[in-house]
C-alpha cells in the first residue's frame with residue numbers, strides 16, 4: 001500500500017510517497033481503509049523534530065483520519081467491516097490503511113463525508129474543550145479568536161457560535177476575514193493593519209472580550225490580553241507565530257482575569273468519555289447541517305508536499321485534507 005513517509009527530519013519537501021506492507025489488526029485493534037486524512041499545524045513541526053511527540057522513523061504525517069473498517073482483531077465486538085469511522089492516531093494517518101485501537105473509533109453519521117469527518121477530532125475537540133471547560137464560555141458572552149481563519153481558529157469560531165457567543169475574528173488579511181464571516185463571525189479585525197487592542201475594546205463597547213482564544217502567540221498576545229474584560233479568560237492554544245509570548249503578571253491582576261492553558265491531547269487521554277461525547281456532538285451538528293467545517297483543499301497522497309506546504313506557508317484556511 002502507499003504511504004507518505006518522513007525518513008529524515010526537515011520541511012515538507014523531505015516527505016516521500018512509498019510502498020509499505022499493509023498493517024494487520026492485533027487483539028483489540030481494527031484496520032481502517034483511509035478515505036481522507038486531515039493535516040494540522042503540528043504536522044509541520046513533527047516532521048522537523050520540533051514537537052513534543054517524536055514518532056519512530058519512518059512515520060507518516062497526519063494524526064486524524066476517516067474511512068471504513070477493513071478488518072478487526074481478536075476480541076473486538078460492536079464494529080463491522082465496511083462501517084464508516086473516524087480515528088485519532090497522533091501520526092501515520094497519510095497512508096492507505098491504518099491500525100487503531102478499536103474502542104477509540106467513532107462512527108460517522110449518515111450524510112457526513114470522509115473529507116469533513118477526518119478533520120473534526122483535533123481542532124474541534126480543542127475548541128470544544130477549550131471554550132467550554134477552560135474558558136467557561138456562556139451564551140451571550142464575547143470571544144476574540146486570534147488566527148481565526150486557520151484550522152484551530154475556524155473550529156473555535158464555529159463552536160463558539162454553537163455555544164451562543166458573539167465572535168470577533170482576528171486574522172491577517174481581508175480574504176481570511178471573509179472566510180470567517182462566511183462561517184458566522186460577527187465582527188472581524190485585520191491585526192496586520194489595525195490596532196488590535198484598540199479595535200477589540202471598540203467592538204466590545206469598551207469592556208473587552210470575555211474570552212480570548214489565542215492560536216498565534218507572538219506579538220499579538222499582549223495587546224489582546226490588555227483588552228480583555230474584567231474576569232476574562234485568556235486561552236493559550238498555540239504559538240503559530242513561532243514566538244512564545246511573555247506576559248507581565250500585573251495584567252491578569254488588574255482585570256481579575258485568568259490565563260488558562262488548553263492541551264487537548266493530554267486532556268482527551270485523561271477524559272476519553274467527555275472527549276468522545278464532544279466529538280460525537282460535533283459530528284451530529286455536521287450531519288444536521290448546523291456546522292460546516294471549511295476545507296481549504298483536498299490533495300491526493302502524491303501531492304502531500306504541496307498539502308503540508310500550504311500550512312507551512314501560513315496560507316491554510318480551515319482544514320487541509322489528503323486522500324490516500
Ligand SMILES: NC(=O)c1ccc[n+]([C@@H]2O[C@H](COP(=O)([O-])OP(=O)(O)OC[C@H]3O[C@@H](n4cnc5c(N)ncnc54)[C@H](OP(=O)(O)O)[C@@H]3O)[C@@H](O)[C@H]2O)c1
Pocket residue numbers: 040041042122123126147148149150151152153170171172173176215216236237238239240241242262263264265311312313314316317318
Ligand atoms: N493546544 C492544543 O491542544 C492545540 C490543538 C490544536 C492546535 N493547536 C495549535 O494551534 C495553532 C494553530 O493551529 P492550526 O492547525 O490552526 O494552524 P493553521 O491552520 O496553520 O493556522 C494558524 C494561523 O496562525 C496564524 N499565524 C500567525 N503567524 C503565523 C506564522 N508565522 N506561521 C503560520 N501561521 C501564523 C495564521 O493566521 P493569520 O495569517 O491570520 O495570522 C494562521 O491562520 C498551532 O500552534 C497548533 O499547534 C493547539
